[in-house]
Amino acid sequence: MVMPLQEKLGLDGSMSPALEDRLCHLAVVTASYSQATESAKKFGISTNNSQIQRLVQRMGGQALEQEAQRISAAFDRQKSKEIIEKAELELKGERFSMVLMLDGTKLRARGDDWGMKPETQPGDRVAWHELKAGLVIRVPEASDGQQQEAEKWYVAADGGPELIGRKLYAEALHRGLNQAQRVCVVADGAAWIWNLAAEHFPGSLEELDFYHASEHMWGLARALNNNDEDAAKNWVTPLLHNLKHQGGEELLSVLDELSKTAEAKELTAEQQKTLNREVAYFHNHKSRLDYPKVKSLGLPIGSGSMESACSQLQGRFKRTGQFWSRAGERNLLALELARRNNIWDKIWVNSA
Numbered sequence: 001m002v003m004p005l006q007e008k009l010g011l012d013g014s015m016s017p018a019l020e021d022r023l024c025h026l027a028v029v030t031a032s033y034s035q036a037t038e039s040a041k042k043f044g045i046s047t048n049n050s051q052i053q054r055l056v057q058r059m060g061g062q063a064l065e066q067e068a069q070r071i072s073a074a075f076d077r078q079k080s081k082e083i084i085e086k087a088e089l090e091l092k093g094e095r096f097s098m099v100l101m102l103d104g105t106k107l108r109a110r111g112d113d114w115g116m117k118p119e120t121q122p123g124d125r126v127a128w129h130e131l132k133a134g135l136v137i138r139v140p141e142a143s144d145g146q147q148q149e150a151e152k153w154y155v156a157a158d159g160g161p162e163l164i165g166r167k168l169y170a171e172a173l174h175r176g177l178n179q180a181q182r183v184c185v186v187a188d189g190a191a192w193i194w195n196l197a198a199e200h201f202p203g204s205l206e207e208l209d210f211y212h213a214s215e216h217m218w219g220l221a222r223a224l225n226n227n228d229e230d231a232a233k234n235w236v237t238p239l240l241h242n243l244k245h246q247g248g249e250e251l252l253s254v255l256d257e258l259s260k261t262a263e264a265k266e267l268t269a270e271q272q273k274t275l276n277r278e279v280a281y282f283h284n285h286k287s288r289l290d291y292p293k294v295k296s297l298g299l300p301i302g303s304g305s306m307e308s309a310c311s312q313l314q315g316r317f318k319r320t321g322q323f324w325s326r327a328g329e330r331n332l333l334a335l336e337l338a339r340r341n342n343i344w345d346k347i348w349v350n351s352a
Contacts, residue, residue, distance in 0.1 A: 017348045020055060023047060025344075027056050028335050031319055053328070060331025063338050063347050067167075074170035087176045098180035099137040099150075099299055100168060100201060101306035102193045104130045105314055107158075110323050126323065131333075132157050132164040133313060135306050136171045139299060141181070151175075154309060154340045158330055165196040171341075172201075184294065186303045188212040189285060208288040209303040214240055216278055217251075223274040224258075224267075244301070248282065248289025255279045 023045070026036035033049040033056075040047050073079035106128050113123030133156040140148040155171050157164040169177075177183065183204040185197040189212060197206060217240060221232035243251050258265075259279055262272060282289070291301045316336065317329060324332075338344045 015055075019045070020059060021344075021348055023052050023055055024059050024335055025339070027052050027332065028316075028339050031316070032322070056335065057328065057331045059347055060334045063334035064330065066343075066346060067334060067337075070174065071166055071170040074173045075166070080173065083173050084178045087174065088179055091176050091179050094179075095141040095181055096176070096179075097139045097141070097182045097184060097297065097299055098172060098175070098177060099135075099139055100172060100183065100185045100197070100204070101135040101137070101303045102132065102164065102168065102185075102187050102190075102196065103134075103303065103306045103310055104132045104190075105310040107131045107314070107317050107329065108323060109326055109329060114323065129158065129326075131313065131317075132159070132161065133306070133310055134164055134168040134171075135309055136168065136175050137305065138175060138180075142298060152305065154337055156313065156333060156337060158326065158333070161192040161196055165200055168196070169200040182297065184297075184299050186294075186300060187306070188303065189216075189281060205294065205299075206288045207291070207294050207299075207301060208285045210244060210291060210301045211304070213243065213282075213285075213289070216281055217243075220274055220278045223271050243289065244291050247292055248286060251289070252282060252286060255282060 022043075023036065023040060026039050027033060030036045030039060033052050036052050037047055037049050040052075073083060107130075109127045109129060111124035111127040113125050116123040116125060133154065136153040136155070138151045140150070142148070153171050153175055155164065155167040157167055172183075183201055184207060185193075185201060185204050186207045186209055187193040187197075188209050194206065197204060217236050218232065221236035222229070225231040225235065239251055239254060255275075255278065258275060262275060267275065294301050313333075313336070317324065317333070335344075335347070338347055
């Protein structure tokens with residue numbers, strides 16, 4: 001006996017593209033393959049965890065192949081021209097700024113000794129690794145005083161900086177990088193991010209995430225005031241206010257003056273070490289502290305959107321009891337990104 005919905009979707013012996021679509025979508029938007037199976041059964045679809053998992057690996061692999069083609073095209077001289085021309089036609093003269101963000105987050109995978117018994121025997125059962133992620137944000141220029149909602153696209157890579165850099169550039173090119181009025185990179189102080197910005201987005205406006213700048217200043221304030229929270233607050237609050245509204249000139253001046261008078265203040269070795277580190281940190285980012293300019297352009301001074309994106313990815317890939325194989329993680333992630341970037345249907349173009 002075959003249920004009507006099963007027959008319609010191809011469950012009477014074969015799996016139709018429509019059913020593959022639905023089951024993969026459930027696997028992405030639910031918390032686990034078990035939940036996807038449970039939801040499918042509620043819709044009258046008889047399946048199991050293993051079937052959904054195998055399907056995700058197959059279709060996720062197809063999504064990865066399509067992603068690789070998009071990246072390759074962006075770095076091909078002739079094909080990149082076609083991408084630029086297509087973006088120009090789609091945007092129809094729209095005026096916007098492009099904001100780019102990058103960050104990294106930790107995910108948990110199965111180690112070399114996964115499944116080793118007994119549990120008391122030492123071994124590398126769990127392996128942590130970094131997932132690098134990025135955002136391409138298109139911020140329309142305000143018209144008639146009305147700021148339109150920004151559009152976002154996501155990239156992620158289980159690999160080094162080179163791969164995420166290529167992915168971010170490719171996504172930006174597809175989304176109108178060459179048509180943007182200006183390009184702004186907002187990120188924390190990680191050197192690999194700014195190296196990628198210089199490589200793929202030369203001439204962009206670079207901005208140090210204000211929250212990270214604040215964290216560094218609060219750390220210095222507490223160190224200089226022996227963790228007296230009130231004294232630290234009284235010292236750092238006006239400096240951060242001026243940093244946000246006037247830029248980094250006063251802050252750098254205060255830090256330089258502290259360095260000059262450090263001996264007279266009889267700082268401890270640990271306080272001196274903290275001071276030296278933070279003075280170097282802010283001087284390294286001197287050109288990235290012009291928050292008033294960025295705000296005047298209607299652009300974000302913080303990378304909260306990126307932090308949120310990392311948290312959302314962690315919410316699917318780092319739940320209690322989940323230990324992924326690296327291949328399994330990559331394939332599900334490819335589907336997750338396709339869903340977020342509204343290119344989901346393209347995965348099934350050749351499956352119909």
